[in-house]
Amino acid sequence: MIKVLVVDDEPQILRALRINLAAHGYDVATAGSGAEALRRAAAAVPDLVVLDLGLPDMDGGEVIAGLRGWTGAPILVLSGRAASTDKIAALDAGADDYVTKPFDIGELLARVRAITRRGGDQPETPTVAIGDATVDLTTKTVHRHGDRIRLTPTEWQLLEILASNPGKLVSQRELLHRVWGPSYDRETNYLRQYMAQLRRKLEADPSRPAHLLTEPGMGYRFRP
Structure with missing residues (x-):
């Protein structure tokens, strides 16, 4: 039904x-x-x-x-x-x-x-886990063991795009356009900086991320 x-x-x-x-x-x-x-x-x-x-x-x-x-x-x-x-x-x-x-x-x-x-895409769960952190895509919040993890608006935008597309490669260009605007094409250093910040906040070992993955030269992928 x-x-x-x-x-x-x-x-x-x-x-x-x-x-x-x-x-x-x-x-x-x-x-x-x-x-x-x-x-x-x-x-x-x-x-x-x-x-x-x-x-x-x-x-x-x-x-x-x-x-x-x-x-x-x-x-x-x-x-x-x-x-x-x-x-x-x-x-x-x-x-x-x-x-x-x-x-x-x-x-x-x-x-x-x-x-x-x-129809549309099949509905995804409104919450996703990144290690022991829980991301609530409805309320736009992240918690670990009951404590809220503070993200900047830019960090949240990147995380939301990736977490909403589990397993999918999201290109550098798409992320730049969606977060910073259509005039941004080559500022990949922005992505590296903010992804590093997200990993420090969310990954158990930021130097060896298990969930927020880089596809060199192409883009980024969220692995549940």
């Missing part, structure tokens, strides 16, 4: 979507805020998220970013914001489809069927 998480602060919409989706064979969970959505997603790992942007505690774009830190599950935005700039921003942030309110339930169900047929 396909698991769907519906996130909206309007109880009537939550109820209507829960009833209609359940009637069509979906396993439905609901959340009324962004924080609740992230907690429920981490606990239940949904196959699809239907997300309102206007939430009481945070913007829906922040929820998209929080989810995209660890899962490729499709995200269908359901929002009263009809401006093209809002749609573009949501899609650029990682949403897969966008439906404006008021909406036709038949069309929405058709979009859900289409997006779940296409």
Whole structure:
């Protein structure tokens, strides 16, 4: 059964979507805020998220970013914001489809069927282990034996990209572009410096890393 998480602060919409989706064979969970959505997603790992942007505690774009830190599950935005700039921003942030309110339930169900047929990457666990350190990709925190390990924003960006792609070689160019920007192509010394800092904080033996690996001349790889 396909698991769907519906996130909206309007109880009537939550109820209507829960009833209609359940009637069509979906396993439905609901959340009324962004924080609740992230907690429920981490606990239940949904196959699809239907997300309102206007939430009481945070913007829906922040929820998209929080989810995209660890899962490729499709995200269908359901929002009263009809401006093209809002749609573009949501899609650029990682949403897969966008439906404006008021909406036709038949069309929405058709979009859900289409997006779940296409699917996304299989959801990954929101936490990964690096030795005895635990990386939580949802809350963007790292702990070892209950103590938080402080990372700089740049260290976190690098770690998040690698940990979200376990076993995959991520090229130097891709890391430079995603962390520092598209004008950075050859500043591989930045990568060496920050990867060394990450290893000192996370690896048991930074001189012989077991998880944050260098592929000489190509890029870096996270080995669980």
